[in-house]
Amino acid sequence: MSAITRDEVAHLARLSRLALADDELDHFATQLDQIVGAVARVSEVAAEDIPPSSHALPLTNVFRPDEVRPGLSHEGALSGAPAVEENRFRVPRILGEEA
Template structure:
């Protein structure tokens, strides 16, 4: 019995914004199934009373004084952009309106 179906992989790819091909769906479904079967062993030992660890060292908020500091210039910030317009990032349409 497989842990993860082809449809579920398609759903995951959608959530992760990956336009995977039909062929990839078949490959990934098989591979993710094998991996999940293997890693599911963690359930064998992780009893209720064990607290979870999210980080190896205790992490607490680190504060600094709220002062203005030099940052990237507009030119530096835009230097790696795939598209710019009027000194701003140009992005594809974000609303479903007719052009």
């Protein structure tokens, strides 16, 4: 017997504003029952003496330290631009406003 009934799936579908066919109700009831069963098995395995963790191995700071490095020069940044105007990137006008 399924722990998740067809009526419960229909109720969830109504709450979610989903239109489900009759065969979908049966299909999703079976799938949701399997999901709930899997979660229940995982919670059975959890032991009191095992502290909760987000990773199997302890993590240390994995980020590199901030270092000031030179960036692109003005000329270097504009060197790859298809069009330049007044030392700026030239792009097509998208608004009909006057400059």
